[in-house]
Amino acid sequence: NELIPLTFGALFPMESSAGGWAGGPACLPAVEMALEDVNKRQDILPGYRLQMNTSDSKCQTGLSIQQMYQFIYNDPKKLMMMTGCSTVTTVISEIAPEWKLVVLAYGASSPALSNRERFPTLFRTHPSATIQNPTRMRLFEKWKWKKVTILSSVEEVFVSTAKDLEKSCSDKGIRVQRQSFFGDPADAVKTLKRQDARIIVGLFYEADARRVLCQAYKQGVYGRKYVWFFIGWYSNTWHIPPFEEHLNCTSDQMEIAAQYHFTTESLMLSLDSTPGVSGYTGNQFKNRLIERVDSDRSPGEMGGFPEAPLAYDAVWALALALRCTIRALPQNVKIEDFTYKNEAVAGQIFDCMKNTSFQGVSGRVMFSDQGDRIVQTQIEQMQDGKYQLVGYYDMTTKNLTWMGKEKWFGKGPPPDSTIVRQQI
Numbered sequence: 001n002e003l004i005p006l007t008f009g010a011l012f013p014m015e016s017s018a019g020g021w022a023g024g025p026a027c028l029p030a031v032e033m034a035l036e037d038v039n040k041r042q043d044i045l046p047g048y049r050l051q052m053n054t055s056d057s058k059c060q061t062g063l064s065i066q067q068m069y070q071f072i073y074n075d076p077k078k079l080m081m082m083t084g085c086s087t088v089t090t091v092i093s094e095i096a097p098e099w100k101l102v103v104l105a106y107g108a109s110s111p112a113l114s115n116r117e118r119f120p121t122l123f124r125t126h127p128s129a130t131i132q133n134p135t136r137m138r139l140f141e142k143w144k145w146k147k148v149t150i151l152s153s154v155e156e157v158f159v160s161t162a163k164d165l166e167k168s169c170s171d172k173g174i175r176v177q178r179q180s181f182f183g184d185p186a187d188a189v190k191t192l193k194r195q196d197a198r199i200i201v202g203l204f205y206e207a208d209a210r211r212v213l214c215q216a217y218k219q220g221v222y223g224r225k226y227v228w229f230f231i232g233w234y235s236n237t238w239h240i241p242p243f244e245e246h247l248n249c250t251s252d253q254m255e256i257a258a259q260y261h262f263t264t265e266s267l268m269l270s271l272d273s274t275p276g277v278s279g280y281t282g283n284q285f286k287n288r289l290i291e292r293v294d295s296d297r298s299p300g301e302m303g304g305f306p307e308a309p310l311a312y313d314a315v316w317a318l319a320l321a322l323r324c325t326i327r328a329l330p331q332n333v334k335i336e337d338f339t340y341k342n343e344a345v346a347g348q349i350f351d352c353m354k355n356t357s358f359q360g361v362s363g364r365v366m367f368s369d370q371g372d373r374i375v376q377t378q379i380e381q382m383q384d385g386k387y388q389l390v391g392y393y394d395m396t397t398k399n400l401t402w403m404g405k406e407k408w409f410g411k412g413p414p415p416d417s418t419i420v421r422q423q424i
């Protein structure tokens with residue numbers, strides 16, 4: 001007897017000509033692998049076959065809306081939408097409720113998406129960029145810093161992350177200065193000096209980070225008096241200036257300025273040695289993906305490779321939510337009767353997605369009330385041009401796992417400002 005197909009629409013940014021994240025090359029094969037894994041199991045969607053219609057969104061909003069209409073106005077009916085980039089996820093999640101569709105984003109980090117008023121049916125297996133802020137706060141507490149400076153570029157994702165961190169600092173009685181720059185950071189770095197900034201959190205894309213680091217070197221905002229925090233998802237050699245950027249700093253100068261800075265980033269691949277619901281561990285997933293894509297480029301270079309576990313787990317979240325829906329619907333209502341207007345089925349899919357909780361290859365998959373993914377974060381420190389893992393932070397348990405591998409120019413962490421020596 002024929003399996004009944006259940007279809008979802010999926011957008012992958014296979015390239016990003018207009019800027020943005022080209023995560024499709026590694027995330028599409030990860031999703032295809034998850035579909036095969038789900039469909040070969042008898043206990044996930046018995047009697048059904050999960051399938052997807054895909055389009056290359058190029059990380060462009062206009063194109064993705066046009067593709068969404070194609071999904072909706074052509075059979076088969078789509079039960080859900082899966083998206084990548086934050087920009088595409090924003091527009092798709094704003095219009096999806098018109099067709100009572102849940103949106104599941106595997107590659108959207110923008111804090112603005114944590115908003116149930118604007119995005120009532122959005123869930124994401126990719127954490128918001130603000131998830132790094134509790135980790136930064138925990139380190140300020142560990143090293144007793146009560147004055148912090150935040151420097152961001154003007155992109156919305158970084159300004160909203162900076163504002164979130166600024167609020168967390170104020171709530172904890174930490175004095176915080178925040179400024180943002182567009183293009184050349186020279187004046188912004190000059191302001192850091194004038195403010196006597198010592199503990200500096202940088203929030204920008206990789207190319208801006210190089211410009212900031214070069215200015216820090218030129219203006220002497222580096223070394224024993226300073227601690228820089230950068231974002232951890234840059235490449236491991238991000239601080240080496242590419243020839244074409246004509247940065248007027250040498251690699252040696254950049255390495256000197258970068259010495260002992262910290263980074264924070266979301267853990268996207270589970271370190272757990274016990275397999276998850278798929279039957280695979282994070283590492284087994286990673287090796288299977290590398291086998292599958294056997295591209296001439298090294299897999300780590302493939303766009304979206306770090307986020308591939310999130311895409312794989314998104315299919316499992318979707319499949320388990322559909323299984324939950326099938327079990328919850330009354331006898332006379334079939335999930336295949338979904339019609340973009342059928343509140344009963346759509347409402348049940350939303351409720352099931354809301355209650356998602358399973359062990360994925362990217363770790364525990366659960367969503368907050370805003371549909372946000374909660375993950376652990378990883379802390380590294382650059383030591384002589386190489387990143388050294390120094391700790392993990394779990395914001396749900398507030399547990400900081402520290403390796404004690406960090407290094408300082410002096411005996412320990414520098415003070416957060418000029419300490420006026422108390423006259424004894």
Ligand SMILES: CC1(C)CO[C@@H](CC(=O)O)CN1
Binds near residue numbers: 021023109307
């Ligand atoms: C960690 C990163 C690179 C943040 O941006 C995400 C893409 C986006 O938010 O548009 C993908 N993952």
